[in-house]
Amino acid sequence: MRKISIIIGLISAILAVILSVLPLSNLAYIPAIIALILGVLSIYLSNKEGKSKKTIQIVFLLSIIALSLAIYKSIFTTVEVGNTEELEKREQQSEQEAIEELEELDIDEEDLEDINNELESLDNEDLNAIENELEEIDTEDLEIE
Amino acid sequence: MLIKSLIEYINIFNMKKIVFLLTLGICFTTAKAQNTAVGNSEKLVYTATYNMSGILNDLAQVTMETSKVRTSKATLLRLKCTATTYSKWDSFFKIRDLYESYVSPTSLKPYLYKREINEGGYYKYMKYTFKHSSGYVKSLKKKKRSDGTIWEENKKVLINHNTNDLVTTLYKLRTIDFSNMSSGQSKSFKVIFDNEEHTVNFKYLGTETIASAIGTKNCYKLAISISDNNVLKGANENLLWLSADANKIPIYAKFKIAVGNGELKIKSASGLKN
Numbered sequence: 468m469r470k471i472s473i474i475i476g477l478i479s480a481i482l483a484v485i486l487s488v489l490p491l492s493n494l495a496y497i498p499a500i501i502a503l504i505l506g507v508l509s510i511y512l513s514n515k516e517g518k519s520k521k522t523i524q525i526v527f528l529l530s531i532i533a534l535s536l537a538i539y540k541s542i543f544t545t546v547e548v549g550n551t552e553e554l555e556k557r558e559q560q561s562e563q564e565a566i567e568e569l570e571e572l573d574i575d576e577e578d579l580e581d582i583n584n585e586l587e588s589l590d591n592e593d594l595n596a597i598e599n600e601l602e603e604i605d606t607e608d609l610e611i612e
Numbered sequence: 613m614l615i616k617s618l619i620e621y622i623n624i625f626n627m628k629k630i631v632f633l634l635t636l637g638i639c640f641t642t643a644k645a646q647n648t649a650v651g652n653s654e655k656l657v658y659t660a661t662y663n664m665s666g667i668l669n670d671l672a673q674v675t676m677e678t679s680k681v682r683t684s685k686a687t688l689l690r691l692k693c694t695a696t697t698y699s700k701w702d703s704f705f706k707i708r709d710l711y712e713s714y715v716s717p718t719s720l721k722p723y724l725y726k727r728e729i730n731e732g733g734y735y736k737y738m739k740y741t742f743k744h745s746s747g748y749v750k751s752l753k754k755k756k757r758s759d760g761t762i763w764e765e766n767k768k769v770l771i772n773h774n775t776n777d778l779v780t781t782l783y784k785l786r787t788i789d790f791s792n793m794s795s796g797q798s799k800s801f802k803v804i805f806d807n808e809e810h811t812v813n814f815k816y817l818g819t820e821t822i823a824s825a826i827g828t829k830n831c832y833k834l835a836i837s838i839s840d841n842n843v844l845k846g847a848n849e850n851l852l853w854l855s856a857d858a859n860k861i862p863i864y865a866k867f868k869i870a871v872g873n874g875e876l877k878i879k880s881a882s883g884l885k886n
Binding site: 489490491493494496497544546547548549550551553554557558561562565566568569570572573574 | 696706712745
């Protein structure tokens, strides 16, 4: 039991160190905590059986290093977007190409100009009608007078 | 007698005037009813997180931008979405994706769609030119071979009159009036993706308050599912929260796919229409 807990504890501690170095440092907490728990268990069992605790010290040391690194990274590392120059160039290029392609397309003009056209037609027709009616009313009024 | 006829005439004139004003009003309302949510200089920034062994890791930044594009014939709206991995992931798995759609500013009808995927050495390009009057899409697909050379494929895909691309669908969703919908009611959109037409269903699940980087917002909760496709896993596990205001911007999203699950959280929003 003591040997098994030391082996699993050591593996977990090594895994925690590896994960803490990678961008996946958030994941290092799980193996580091497992390693610490197994380390405590191993110490208890070693005391009971009166055996050496040297390997357990390594488990503790590695898991503390992993935890410190993971905590440091989560506090001080700010997430930022990498180099997007190439993407921005592609965006601009793509827009230029799209404009050229759109020029060739049969864009549904009704759809794009519908409001303007409707307003214009309404303006012209109805305003003319109203003006005509006003003129007629004026002439009739004059006749009454 | 003359005075009576004059009054009648004025009444007819007034009626015509009222009808004219009403028509003008209706005209304005119908035109506005199509797109009252999407502005032409909007920028929405999101953080995409991926769940690894129960721990969420910030993976990429997703931006959704709109801008005006002028051609000699018309002015269109450019809907642009980009996905960029955070610098810490770039040396492991670099993502630089670009999704674009050129649509009508009033009806959000798509005319041109482009998708350029650059994910850790994997490259794919898709272009759809919509021919609405003929009922098809002219598709161009480019892919990178293992030796680095690029092959092309041209196709003609038949579509329904109301089929949109993926990006347009995301924006068109914002034009729906959810305030009149009851919980459990669904809205369907025909979407063309990878040269295939799919039906994407958005089920309205009511309103919920979400705390986000832009404040606590009352949101419309929607469950997303795709008919005849198993990309999205689980029932009601792919969720989207849209702000319950005139802009209806996506505030938060949860997704579950075959390789895991993740979230999309809003970071900032600017240039909103309302």
